[in-house]
Amino acid sequence: MNIAISSEMKTYVARILVAGTGIVGLAAPAWAHAHLKTSMPMTGSTVQASPTRISMDFTEGLELAFSGVSITDNRGAPVSLSEPVLGAPDDTELSAAFIKPLMPGRYSVAWHALSKDGHKTEGKYDFSVAP
Template sequence: MQMKRIFVAALAACALFVLPRIAFAHAHLLSSTPAANATVHGPDVAFELRFNSRVDGRHSVLTLVTADGRTEPLAVGNQSAESNLNAHATLKPGSYTLRWQALATDGHITRGEIPFTVR
């Protein structure tokens, strides 16, 4: 009887721990501006990354990688929606990669890269 009670308690604790993680999936990138491999007009480039779940703009990271491998942090601006990350940059013509790291509300971090060209 005692063992069964412990087992039920352990199961309940496990469900409490696991369920929120299922309910709030981590952030998958749905689409972006610029889109991957797109060519955009400079010098003003607006970035918008759209995710399938809420993301924490203050703890997400956007980094621009230039063709010669230099990295520049981008300030995450006001989010156009709770599931979006937004930023701006003034860019010369060339190839770039936007490296993103998104913190979802479930505490999970996802990462990805969006290569694009400015002309």
């Protein structure tokens, strides 16, 4: 069986292949952003006692100079933290110690991260300390 393909059909197929390759190429950089995987205290959790530090694990290694975390209490007052540090062998963990124990209540965490390949991400979550 011999199937003849016209030159117009070949051009159409070639255009679809080029467009598909371009779409995949544009999507690939989005996969490289540093997204929050886990945190301690965990997102939305209630801990029974004041944690001594906050720790966040990301999907990519981070650039410390352009990554950070801030925490506010339920009145919006900032919570004092030590300078953040990177951990894990591949710089995927960002952590900071609490300067003082946290009082019972709800806390909001805001983080920003720059992955090693130059992509910025940011996010927020809450946790609570039980009375």
